[in-house]
Amino acid sequence: MTFFPDLKKFWKKPGGLLSGGQKQMLSIARAYVNDNELLLIDEPSKGLAPIVVEKVMESIQQMKDKTTIILVEQNFMMASTIGDSFYIIDDGRTVSNGSMNLLREDEEMRRKYLGIA
Template identity: 45%
Template sequence: MSLLSIKNMDVSIGQYSVLHGVTFDVPEGGVFVLLGRNGAGKTTTLRSIMGLWDRPAGSVTFRGEDISSLHTSDIARRGIAFVPENMGIFGGLTVAENMVLATASGKFDDTRLKRVYELFPALEQFWDKQAWSLSGGQKQMLAVARAIIEPRDLILIDEPTKGLAPSIISAMGEAFREISETTTILLVEQNFAFAKSLGRDMAVIDDGQVVHTGAMADFAADTALQDRLLSLSMEGA
């Protein structure tokens, strides 16, 4: 049973056709990784799922419900969160204020807040600091924490390790493993070592089309397939 099903999704931005019949299924549980070259259409796919781009053709189904025509806010209310590449945090607000804005009621559930602190201890330490003063890794932690402060069934995360130090990437990987035990993650990631350490299932997008889907373990073991689909060997990358 698929949690999220994308069928024949087309997306145009201005006069440019960006996605062409994108089709893949995200099963419930674990991490699903979307791979591809820069500019292949990965970010556009995530934004289109969230209703941030118009979809002139195709469908997006979540838990059996067609959400293709829903507004972004209504999609979020269905239990889907989006962590964009630019993180989407408010630099002039404190960590606490950023977190409050991510809640529906303006109040924290103590159990969920405790879990955020366990996953990202730095956020508790800098709770009253303005977000602009955080390091890049701490800002990314805040962005992910905002996505999990409310119960979610699915989190879309775009390029979370970009520009981060190896130690922060490792900590982020551990947090994602824990999160994926209860919440499905759809991850766009260029760091293949990170992606293959987390991913259970995967798809490759090339020139706005899905050209391969399968198990991450099989793809990670097939360097020839990586060469053919991604134009480079990602082993050890």
């Protein structure tokens, strides 16, 4: 509940009755509570309202202090805020990797592989 205080209101509610954002928070929290050394999070922002994305980003950022996180995310703003390093996979092959600062600064790489400048 520390990372997702919004879920406190829905403590007794069945998971299937939660909203999409609440389900996303619940699934991340359930994986994190197991005290894993590694946590794979696949597209946590997909289909979420911007305000929920902000809350999820903040929580994942805090989780990084105790757990290694592999984040698969197409939302560059979210990935670049959370990530320390990156891997770009194109057609099943790793075409680039390095520090997230490198990707933030390389407009050509972002344009070529991510479609953003």
